[in-house]
Amino acid sequence: MNSKFWISSLFLSAIIIGGCSSGNTRSESESESNHAMDHSDMDHEKMMEEMEGMDGHMSHINPIALNDSTGENELAIPPLLEQKNGIYHIAAQLGTTEIFKSVQTETYGYNGSFLGPVIRVNKGDTVTFKTSNELSEPTTFHWHGLEIPGEGDGGPHHLIQPGKSKDVIFTVNQEASTLWFHPHPEGATAEQVYKGLAGLIYVEDENSKSLALPNDYGVNDFPLVFQDRQFDDKKQLNYKAVLNEDGTIGDTLLVNGTLNPKLTVGKEKVRLRLLNGSNARNYTFQLNTGDSFQQIATDGGFLNEPIAISEITLTPGERAEVIVDFSKFNAENDISLVNEAGNILLPFKIGEHKTRETTKSLENLNDFAVTDEERNLPVSKRLELFGMGMHVTINDKQFDMNRIDFTQKQGETETWEIYNKPDAMGGMIHPFHIHGTQFKIVSIDGKEPSASLHGWKDTIAIEAGQTVKLAVKFNNKGIYMFHCHVLEHEENGMMGQVEVN
Known part of the structure; x- marks a missing residue:
């Protein structure tokens, strides 16, 4: 038998098994209230279409490696x-x-x-x-x-x-x-x-x-926009030639649009404002030395106090602010920002200059909290993210600009519960974004979120099989999108609308 037959057989078996097993991951009452969908009865044509997208899906299980920045x-x-x-x-x-x-x-x-x-x-x-x-x-x-x-x-x-x-x-x-x-x-x-x-x-x-934070723009306070791209043989951005329906990724990293970048910093504390601006790639940022650094902010504001971390993962659309203390390194040290695979994303060149001494305590940055009232609110909106490629859905529906999926009152906090239902291939992380608001993460799989998520967010990474609860309040009126921020998933229909009145 040829390999395609074996792949087809394995994939069809996985759909049957996956459909059965994933259908039992939640209680019957939750399933009913969430209008949970059973995808195990997908017709043959749809399964064949999804099989054609397996390569795209698999590319995210083992993504193409990025180039190392030469720092030139x-x-x-x-x-x-x-x-x-x-x-x-x-x-x-x-x-x-x-x-x-x-x-x-x-x-x-x-x-x-x-x-x-x-x-x-x-x-x-x-x-x-x-x-x-x-x-x-x-x-x-x-x-x-x-x-x-x-x-x-x-x-x-x-x-x-x-x-x-x-x-x-x-x-x-x-x-x-x-x-x-x-x-x-x-x-x-x-x-x-x-x-x-x-x-x-x-x-x-x-x-x-x-606050005594580094705030001299372009000197000790730097914006860093990370984007991976794939260029054709003429060094052009031919998007349609590299389009991946499960999220387009590339082998060439650009930071602020710069190929093979380096960043010159002083022997001082430096503030890095990280944005994952990629279409689909996730980044886990680390220092190649293994040294820790401080996270001071999430998407929408400061943490209450800096936290020491050795890595931070951002999915498309997410941001974080971190402080790296370069005063403890020497100019000859080889210091770089790398990803989880060890690829060099951004080498640092350390100079002798200092902008100013930042001796003031950074213990109190904010007064963010999830209140008891917010923790005890009943779930009023349930969303189920599901699928791959062209067959991504929210609550078994694809985006329709003429359809309002939810309504909410201006100024009222509601609890949204979002479940990332695994598909036959195991599923992907979906970075879930809500327009027009900053929300609070109440829980992830019923547990307190990590310290790095104790702040305002507008985009949250939801792993396959995870359920998150968010306290969501809109301070303005209008129609707002909510969607997966893998841009190809958004365009393939993993998006809905909430009307605030």
Whole structure:
């Protein structure tokens, strides 16, 4: 018998076994209230379609290795975009970028040819984002992590046609945090992000300004956008040629759009604001020396106090802020940020300069807490994430822009329970994102989340078989998306809508 027959037989058996076993992972009452779906009766045609996607699914079990950074190029630091009379101008543009020496790669960018600036806003300010589309296709501007009225959120409802513009006016009303922005047009998000549409947003407040944190932008406070890409033989970003329906990954790492980067730092404490801006790849960040560092923030704000960690994992869309103390290393030390496979992501070159002494205690950064009331709220919304490739669903449904899946009252906290149901191949981690809010993680599989998750979040990694409970409150009205932040899963239908009124 040929190998395809054996693979087919194994896959069909796994579907039957997987369907039976996964159906018994929850209580009968939970299953009924969650409208749990039994996928064990998938028809033959659908199973054959899923079998064709096995290669894509398997590529995430053993992902293609990343290149090691040679450190030959100094890391590009995005320009800061500050307000002028409360106004920020942000344009999505076509361009070419010299990523590889003497080669011009066609790219997209915000206010430039590739990636975007760091937009810095202050809590309490009323601001206007004047957005314009200078691409040759429709786009949107989604403010990931920003608490903003639904009409300005930039979801797929808010297309801006080529040559058109839109003003987004809102009051910044959340605590200091590192957020980001990217496009969100239905059916084109993954490709537009892949080509370069992404940038960071810094929210500052009185607390962040008073803390003795490294805050000299580009000197001891660095934005780091990690994205893996696959270039064709002409060094172009041919997205359709490398598209993987289970999440497109590549072998070439870019940090802030820089190939083979290095970062020059002083012998001092340095703040790194990490964003996983990839379409699908997860990163576990470590120092090659095994030394610990301090995490000070999650997606949406500071932890209550710094925590010492030796690694941190971010799935697509997640952010974290960490502090590395380079004063304990010498210039000749070989220090790099690496991933779990040991690939060199970002080498550091240590100089002798110091920006300032940071002697003030960092014990009290925030007063975040999950309250007893939030812990004891009944579950009001249950979601089941399921599937692979083109057959991803939430509660057995794929996205329909004309369908509202849930409603919620403005200002009221509800408990959302999200279950990542394993599929026949075992399942994938789904980074689950809710627009327009920062939520609290109440529990993961009934247990307290780790210390690194004791902070505001807008995206959470949910492993196959896991159930998480979130305390979710919307401070603004409108229609907001919730979805898997593997961008190809989002586009294949793993997305829904909640209307806040």
